Amino acid sequence: MKIVSVSGNISLQRDIDSGSEEQRKVVLNIIDDVKENRDKALFQYTEKFDHVQLESLLISDEEIKEAYREIDNEIILYIREAADNIRDYHQRQVKQSWMTTDQDGTILGQKITPLDSAGVYVPGGTAAYPSSVLMNVIPAQVAGVQRIAMVSPPQQDGRLPAGVLVAANELGIHEIYKVGGAQAIAALAYGTETITRVDKITGPGNIYVALAKREVFGVVDIDMIAGPSEIVVLADETAKASYVAADLLSQAEHDARASSVLVTPSKLLAEQTALEITNQLEALPRKEIAEASIRDYGAIYVTETLDEAIETVNQLAPEHLEIMTEQPYEIIGKIRHAGSIFLGENSSEPVGDYFAGPNHILPTNGTARFSSPLNVDDFTKKSSIISYSAQSIQMNGSKIAALARLEGLEAHAKSVEQRLGERK
Template identity: 70%
Template sequence: MRIERVSNTVSLKRNIESGTEEQQKVVLSIISDVRENGDSALTFYTEKFDGVTLNDFKVGIAEIKEAYAKIDESLIQTIHEAANNIRDFHSRQVKQSWIDLKNDGTILGQKITPLDAVGVYVPGGKAAYPSSVLMNVIPAQVAGVERIVMVTPPDRDGKIPAGVLVAADAVGVDEIYKVGGAQAIAALAYGTETIKGVDKIVGPGNIYVALAKREVFGHVAIDMIAGPSEIVVLADDTAYANEIAADLLSQAEHDERAASILVTHSIRLAEEVSQEVDRQLQLLPRREIAEASISEFGFIYVSKDIEESVRVVNELAPEHLEILTQEPMELVGKIKHAGAIFVGRYSTEPVGDYFAGPNHVLPTNGTARFSSPLNVDDFTKKSSIISYSKQALLDNGAKIAEFARLEGLDAHAIAIEERLKSM
């Protein structure tokens, strides 16, 4: 794995995949077809893209039972335990509606309300992760969303991976449709005869799913468009090279465009990790993917001191950050931009990916500068409450009317004056 001195222009060096013009046209035509023809368009595109003819998109109880038979009992237990941890962490995020009661009788406040209906997209094939079902569904449930709909593409036999179905059932999702791609996003946004529309769509997908989400954004809410994943490890010479190497590789095995980066001021550690990565790489089942990722997007940056390492981390604004230094918790306050911060030796990224409780849906590719992990707030909205008192209107009405007239909005002033004249 290559080692470089920190430069002034450290970046993840990846562009956001924005899709070709051709792909955009395909997505636009699928969306308008689904809006116009509903279920029959879904049937058509499922035949075309997934190679299977479905008479009924909805997953039934028999399929759920079949899925359970394929998964070990101990794993089902782990899924439940992970779900409990995730539910516990997200429950602590729940916000209350609040009011501020003024002396003059005015009441101002903020009402928090869950969204009515949310759609969760789960990718098909090898990227069908049971853990993603938990991470996307549970925050919506904790927020109080009444209707949660899952969509995921079927394979050529019309099936969905067993792990995904078990995870969905474990958390009580009972509305699951076997439909994927841009057609699924269109159905969630605009509704069909079978699939009632939702207010927000979350979950990752391929480029067609991403383009479709971008297109329906505004008509419904969406989460961020996820890019490829990344990890940055910030370490000093107290860290263990074999553990850092394993962590870097666990990111690299995801995707050829994943980025794995170590930032350290220890040249000895840099060299040891480089060798360890090369050694461990040979042993991985997903070696080809990990090797491509490490060779294109893997870097070990050597800084002059820990302050410079922190500066580089903040410039990268990584999705995942591990801090492996002598006093890791003391550095957390200096981290301005990171999706999730893993503190200390025992906080290897996979404990957060699966089990600890915080969400694994995180802002990628530098968007941690302005975005957050998926959380309960993402499934609620606020309404302002303004209950102005008679006294407050008497005291402030004339001033407000003057302000409105400054902006040339006389009818605004008149709305106040119509009250004042009768008071």
């Protein structure tokens, strides 16, 4: 793992993967095909990309029962406990509608309404992600979304991973479809004979899923354009190199394009961590993926001071940030940009991935500078409420009319003046 010394103000440019023009053309063709041929296109693309000939897109009750037979009862209990933690955390995010009345009778307010429907994308590929089911679905349920549809690419046996099905069933999700990729996003956005369109699509996926979400935005809402997973560990000389290395590798095994970075003022910790990574890699079943990630997207930045390390973190704006320092709570106030922050040596990133409660669907590619984790607000919309009394329109009507005329909108002005009894 490369060690880089940095000092002063630095610029860490990110290579954001926006997809190639050829990939975008592929996605546009898929979307157009699904819009025109609907279910037929979904079956064809599933056979082409997933190498599966399906008879039905919808998961059957028997497939759910079979999934439960494959998962240990103990694991099911852990899924339930994790779901409880996630639900409790997201309940704290719920906001209420409100109204206020002024002395002149003016009533102003905000009405919060859940979306009617949401589509959840659960990735497949090199691993199964029941945790993504929990993280997508629960905030939507807490928000009050009545209809939640789930899509996920089938395995080569034509089934979805047992853990994914069990997690969905535990949450009461029964509208589950065996379809993935850009074609699944198109189906959720435009609808087919089997899949009814939704109002919002959430969940991470590969570059084709990300490009498809970008293309359908505006027809439906989306959560974000997610990139490969990222972790930054901010550590001082008190951190254990074995912990730091293990946590960096926990993200590196996700994807060969995942980014794992240590930022530290301690050259000794940097050297010890690099050695630990080499040693720990040997024991990983997903060694090749993690090794490629560390080689191509991993780095250790050694700064002169802890304050410089903190500023480096803010420039990176990581998806996940672990703070392993002597006084982590003294640092958190200086962190401006991070999707999720883990404080102390016992708060490893997988705690947040699976169990603690905060959402693990987080901004990537430096977008933590301006965006937030998936949350309850993402599944609601807000309507402004305005009610003017006779007194308030008499007091303010001429001001409103004057502002309308300033913009050259005479009908606007006359609309208000009708209430004033004026004829101008």
